[in-house]
Amino acid sequence: MILNNQRLREIDRNIWVQDQSFKYWGLEVGTRMTVIRLAGNSIILISPIKLESQTQENISKLGTVKYIIAPNLFHYLYLQEAKNIYPQAQVLVVPGLTDKQPEIAIDKVFFEDEIDFGSELEYILFAGFRVSMITQAATLNEVVFYHPASKTLILTDTAFNFDGEGCSRSESISNHRVDRTFPWLTQLGAKIMGSYDTLQPSVLEKLVIEDREKVQASVEKILSWDFQRVIMAHGSIVENDAKNQLKKGYEWFLNKNLTKLK
Numbered sequence: 001m002i003l004n005n006q007r008l009r010e011i012d013r014n015i016w017v018q019d020q021s022f023k024y025w026g027l028e029v030g031t032r033m034t035v036i037r038l039a040g041n042s043i044i045l046i047s048p049i050k051l052e053s054q055t056q057e058n059i060s061k062l063g064t065v066k067y068i069i070a071p072n073l074f075h076y077l078y079l080q081e082a083k084n085i086y087p088q089a090q091v092l093v094v095p096g097l098t099d100k101q102p103e104i105a106i107d108k109v110f111f112e113d114e115i116d117f118g119s120e121l122e123y124i125l126f127a128g129f130r131v132s133m134i135t136q137a138a139t140l141n142e143v144v145f146y147h148p149a150s151k152t153l154i155l156t157d158t159a160f161n162f163d164g165e166g167c168s169r170s171e172s173i174s175n176h177r178v179d180r181t182f183p184w185l186t187q188l189g190a191k192i193m194g195s196y197d198t199l200q201p202s203v204l205e206k207l208v209i210e211d212r213e214k215v216q217a218s219v220e221k222i223l224s225w226d227f228q229r230v231i232m233a234h235g236s237i238v239e240n241d242a243k244n245q246l247k248k249g250y251e252w253f254l255n256k257n258l259t260k261l262k
């Protein structure tokens with residue numbers, strides 16, 4: 001089960017993840033925090049989960065937490081709690097979160113304030129993307145990150161990858177055993193929604209797409225990055241061939257062929 005593995009685990013040099021149980025519409029989809037270490041042992045927490053004492057201890061061995069990031073308008077649940085644990089850290093959020101969650105102590109807003117991680121971590125705004133709520137669609141405003149040293153793309157809600165037990169397509173080409181199993185009900189839901197064992201948004205997002213041209217421009221920028229792995233907040237990490245899988249996923253999403261891979 002994916003959620004048996006709720007510990008900080010190293011994905012590559014200077015990049016770790018930790019999972020936590022999370023239910024959406026009654027389905028266990030899990031949620032994932034990504035931890036990145038910059039030069040000087042500065043630590044970035046992207047989409048923080050609830051930080052238990054063991055997790056805090058593990059993070060303290062890696063370096064000093066300098067940045068706590070809400071990567072979109074929905075992944076902010078443990079932001080203030082993380083800030084309380086690491087008061088010296090800066091809370092970085094996406095545009096619109098200040099209005100949505102005014103009680104959170106926010107230090108900087110992406111694309112409004114200067115936020116520069118140098119060449120160690122790049123980012124763009126995934127524009128034109130909406131998520132489907134039960135009664136309405138809502139702008140996501142997700143910031144997507146690229147960690148060049150590990151050739152890793154870090155998504156949050158702009159693609160999923162739910163799968164089942166056993167050896168599946170992506171695991172069979174991986175030398176890195178990762179969490180591969182979701183409850184059967186989640187698998188069924190993912191199959192219905194088009195997010196089963198494939199790296200793409202669900203049918204729900206496809207139905208409420210806000211601006212196709214902006215989405216395409218965002219995806220093409222992402223595909224210009226030289227990544228092999230995708231970490232997402234909900235789903236199994238894709239260790240190899242992730243760029244090709246994401247391209248195919250967004251060709252389905254946009255109903256069109258995208259730029260050739262570079």
Ligand SMILES: [Fe+2]
Nearest residue numbers: 074156157233
């Ligand atoms: Fe999410």
